[in-house]
Amino acid sequence: xxxxxxxxxxxxxxxxxILNSSTFKKILSELIKDSEEKKNSLxxxxxxxxxxxxTVDTAQKYDIEGIIELLLALTIDxxxxxxxxxxxxxxxxxxxxxxxxxxxxxxFSLWRNKHRFIIKHDEYTPNRFDRIFKQMLLxxxxxxxxxxxxxxxxxxxxxxxxxxxxILRQEPGGAxxxxxxxxxxxxxxxxxxxxxxxxxxxYVWSIVFEPPVIFYTKSNKRRGVFKVNDRPVLDRIDITDxxxxxxxxxxxxxKLIYVVVNKEYLALASGLGNLxxxxxxxxxxxxxxxxxxxxxxxxxxxxxxxDFNGVIYKENDGTYVGLVGDDPSIxxxxxxxxxxxTIHNLLVIDEGRLPIHGALAHxxxxxxxxxxxxxxxxxxxxxxxxxxxxxRLQEEVxxxxxxxxDMGSLDVTxxxxxxxxxxxxxxxxxxxxxxxxxxxxxxxRSIFMNPNEINARVIVPYSNYTEIIKPTRIDYFLxxxxxxxxxxxxxxxxxxxxxxxxxxxxxxxxxxGTTTEKGLTYSYFANPFGAVQRxxxxxxxxxxxxxxxxxxxxxxxxxxxxxxIHGFEMEGPLQAAKALLEAIEELES
Numbered sequence: 264x265x266x267x268x269x270x271x272x273x274x275x276x277x278x279x280x281i282l283n284s285s286t287f288k289k290i291l292s293e294l295i296k297d298s299e300e301k302k303n304s305l306x307x308x309x310x311x312x313x314x315x316x317x318t319v320d321t322a323q324k325y326d327i328e329g330i331i332e333l334l335l336a337l338t339i340d341x342x343x344x345x346x347x348x349x350x351x352x353x354x355x356x357x358x359x360x361x362x363x364x365x366x367x368x369x370x371f372s373l374w375r376n377k378h379r380f381i382i383k384h385d386e387y388t389p390n391r392f393d394r395i396f397k398q399m400l401l402x403x404x405x406x407x408x409x410x411x412x413x414x415x416x417x418x419x420x421x422x423x424x425x426x427x428x429x430i431l432r433q434e435p436g437g438a439x440x441x442x443x444x445x446x447x448x449x450x451x452x453x454x455x456x457x458x459x460x461x462x463x464x465x466y467v468w469s470i471v472f473e474p475p476v477i478f479y480t481k482s483n484k485r486r487g488v489f490k491v492n493d494r495p496v497l498d499r500i501d502i503t504d505x506x507x508x509x510x511x512x513x514x515x516x517x518k519l520i521y522v523v524v525n526k527e528y529l530a531l532a533s534g535l536g537n538l539x540x541x542x543x544x545x546x547x548x549x550x551x552x553x554x555x556x557x558x559x560x561x562x563x564x565x566x567x568x569x570d571f572n573g574v575i576y577k578e579n580d581g582t583y584v585g586l587v588g589d590d591p592s593i594x595x596x597x598x599x600x601x602x603x604x605t606i607h608n609l610l611v612i613d614e615g616r617l618p619i620h621g622a623l624a625h626x627x628x629x630x631x632x633x634x635x636x637x638x639x640x641x642x643x644x645x646x647x648x649x650x651x652x653x654x655r656l657q658e659e660v661x662x663x664x665x666x667x668x669d670m671g672s673l674d675v676t677x678x679x680x681x682x683x684x685x686x687x688x689x690x691x692x693x694x695x696x697x698x699x700x701x702x703x704x705x706x707x708r709s710i711f712m713n714p715n716e717i718n719a720r721v722i723v724p725y726s727n728y729t730e731i732i733k734p735t736r737i738d739y740f741l742x743x744x745x746x747x748x749x750x751x752x753x754x755x756x757x758x759x760x761x762x763x764x765x766x767x768x769x770x771x772x773x774x775x776g777t778t779t780e781k782g783l784t785y786s787y788f789a790n791p792f793g794a795v796q797r798x799x800x801x802x803x804x805x806x807x808x809x810x811x812x813x814x815x816x817x818x819x820x821x822x823x824x825x826x827x828i829h830g831f832e833m834e835g836p837l838q839a840a841k842a843l844l845e846a847i848e849e850l851e852s
Contacts, residue, residue: 264289264290264377265377265378265527266526266527266528267377267378267379268380268381268526268529269286269380269381270381270382271381271382271383271384271401271405271441272383272385273404274404275404275407275408275411276407276411278335278414278415279335281411281415282335282415283331288322288331290370290373290374291370292322293321293373294366294369294370295321295325299321305365305366305369307362308362308363308366312326312327312329312330312354313325313326332353333353334419336351336353337418337419337422337423338418338419340422341422341423342422342423360424360425363423364420364423364424367419367420371436374412374436375434375435375436378439378529379437379438379439380438380439380440380529381401381404381405381408381438381440381441383397383400383401383404383441383442383443383444384444384445385397385401385445386445387447387544389545394468398443398469398471401441401469401471402441405437405438405441406437408438409436409437409473412436413433413434413436416436435473435475437473438473439473439477439533440471440472440476440529440536442467442469442470442509442529443467443468443469444509445468446466447466447468447547448544448548449462449547453551455497455552455582457495457497457498458497458498458500458555460500460501460502461502461510461523461555463502463505464505464508464509464510465505465506465509465510466510466511467509467510467541468543468544469541472533472536472708472710474706474707474708475707475709475711476533476709476711477710478710478712479712479715480531480594480595480712481594481595482592482594482595483595483712483713483717483718484597484718485595485597485601486592487572488795488796489572489573489574489585489601489602489605489792489796490570490573490574490575490796491576491609491796491797493576494577495578495579496578496584496586497555497578497582499564500557500586502523507525508526508559509524509529510522510524511524511535512541512547512552513539513541513542514540514542515539515554515603515606515687516607516611516672516685516686516731516732517684517732518553518606519546519547519551519552519554520553520607521552521554521556522535522558522599523556523557524558524559525558525560525589527559528559528594528599531594531596531599532558532599534596534599534710535599537689537709537722537723537724538600538687538688538690538722538724540688552582553583553606554582554583554585554603554606554607555585556584556586556602556603556606557586557587558593558598558599558602559587559589560586560587560588561588562589562590564586564588565586565588570586571588571593572587572588572593573586573598573602574586575605575606575609575796581613583609583610585603587602596712597691600691604669604670604686604792604793607672607793608790609793609797612793612800612804615804616672616673616674617672617673617801617804617805618672618792618793618794619637619639619671619672619673619683619790620640620669620670620788620789620790621638621667622637622646622650622668622669623635623636623637623638623665623666623671623683623685624650624653624664624665624667625663625666625735626653626660626662626843627660627663628660628848629661630659630848632850634738634739634846634850635736635737635739636843636847637667637739637740637741638741639740639741639742639743639767639788639789640742640743640744640772640789640824641770641784641789641790641791643693643745643773643774643826644743644744644772644789644826644827645743645745645824645826645835645836646668647668647669647690647692648824648836649743649822649836649839649840650663650665650840651836652833652836652837652839652840653844655837656840656844659844660844665690665726666683666685666726666730666731666735667687667731668685668687668689668690668692668725669686669687670685670686671683671684671685671731672684672686673737673808675808675811676734679815680736681736681737681808681811681815682734682736682737683734684731684735685726685730685732686731688724688726688728688731689722689724690722690723690725691721692720692721693718694711694719694720695717695718695719695832709721709723710722737817738817738818738850739817739818739820739846740812740817740818740819740820741754741818742766742789742820743824743826744821744823744824744825745825745828745835746771746772746783746825746827746828747823748825748828752823752842753823753839753841754820754821754842755821756818756819757813757819757820757821758813760809760819763809763819763820764805764809767788767809768787768788768805769785770786770787770788770789771783771784772784772785772786772789774827787801788805818846822842823835823839823842824839825839
């Protein structure tokens with residue numbers, strides 16, 4: 264049991280609500296079982312509560328109810344009084360005070376190490392003031408829960424230990440994330456006929472974060488490329504237990520995508536709140552989803568052994584359906600983000616537009632010069648890092664407004680100008696590649712994933728939906744080269760679309776460990792998220808757009824970030840940023 268779902272419709276005001284809950288009994292059993300397996304120092308504390316040595320089931324082997332009754336008593340009376348009272352039949356524990364303290368600390372730590380979510384079923388209302396009121400009620404419920412957990416934990420320690428608590432730490436004790444859910448009313452005329460289960464799920468219409476939000480997932484890398492099958496799959500899918508699944512309707516650019524997540528992967532789903540715009544129930548009741556993504560489906564569903572790693576199907580009506588299985592190896596937010604963006608990119612290619620794996624920023628200098636710069640590159644190419652370095656050049660730079668962090672699309676206006684559209688309102692970036700301390704300065708808004716491991720990640724909100732879906736003209740369209748070390752010029756421009764297409768199509772990159780790849784790798788157009796799967800069609804679109812940009816005065820080229828070269832993790836993006844600054848200075852006003 265890793266994810267804990269807490270009932271958000273209950274008022275939390277008594278310790279018995281916690282200690283007598285099924286969740287607490289599972290946590291207690293888990294702690295005892297772990298002590299047995301490790302034969303650690305806590306085991307002697309549990310031995311007096313042995314009741315059936317003929318079973319391996321912890322809940323049957325030990326007097327779980329007796330241990331809970333002891334803890335309940337300790338919320339009221341000191342251990343000495345309990346041991347001397349004729350009303351209690353517990354084993355004598357006065358001589359095990361140190362063990363009791365360690366036991367209570369271990370229980371509290373185990374609780375805090377779980378992914379904790381509070382779920383409130385509450386009717387969605389179009390009135391924003393009513394929605395805010397309902398959100399505040401959930402905040403209050405979680406605050407009450409946190410206070411109850413902390414007060415119970417401290418009171419038990421006081422009644423066990425001879426030493427008073429001299430320092431009180433207001434540690435997180437409630438839920439990390441709260442979801443308000445409801446079942447939206449959808450116009451029958453737009454319902455998908457072969458996916459009735461889709462409308463039996465509870466959908467999230469509001470998310471409440473309790474910072475700092477830190478999740479430890481079982482994997483920290485994404486592997487492989489999502490396969491695309493041009494045949495329907497929805498009629499084969501059947502979610503038999505809707506209460507174990509939650510729907511997240513999100514806007515990805517202008518596309519509406521339903522993300523359906525098993526409860527065990529709610530930590531990954533939480534990141535959606537920092538990365539995409541939640542779609543209003545007012546919208547989804549009248550709009551059919553452009554795509555559906557199901558995460559956590561049984562691995563036995565898939566036809567090929569590795570398909571659980573991610574496969575996309577196309578329904579007859581053009582709806583894309585992405586599926587990822589239930590496996591520790593896919594417990595990484597990259598499987599959430601990249602599958603969603605692949606579905607978006609496939610839809611864009613079907614429309615004859617160009618999906619872009621890159622970052623776009625509006626850069627304004629103190630002297631009044633400004634430019635819209637788009638950096639293209641696969642994960643770890645140095646896109647976000649270069650823009651972050653540019654933002655630190657505060658003597659010359661007035662502001663760096665990120666419009667696209669990782670994925671977007673291009674279109675051509677009626678007058679022939681190439682414009683860009685974004686997809687995300689946040690960024691999912693490597694903690695190690697950011698300016699030291701930057702992520703922690705936004706700790707009250709960020710979601711941290713495996714901060715103690717290689718490829719530690721943080722999800723930071725940076726923009727709003729209105730901004731990212733506005734068409735933005737491009738001044739610079741640059742490939743982020745993170746591998747070329749011995750270069751004099753940090754930026755090189757192309758005069759011919761053919762030359763540009765050769766570099767962009769090759770998609771060379773020094774892998775940074777964000778996937779399972781290592782060394783110098785190649786990915787078509789630096790975009791394994793739709794472009795590779797539709798390469799022939801994408802090639803035609805890309806050549807047309809590169810020609811339109813060069814003919815239209817957009818400066819198309821290559822910027823040397825050198826992020827993939829050892830020793831240049833910080834200096835490379837900084838020098839690239841300075842070269843960008845010089846290029847913008849040379850722009851005609």
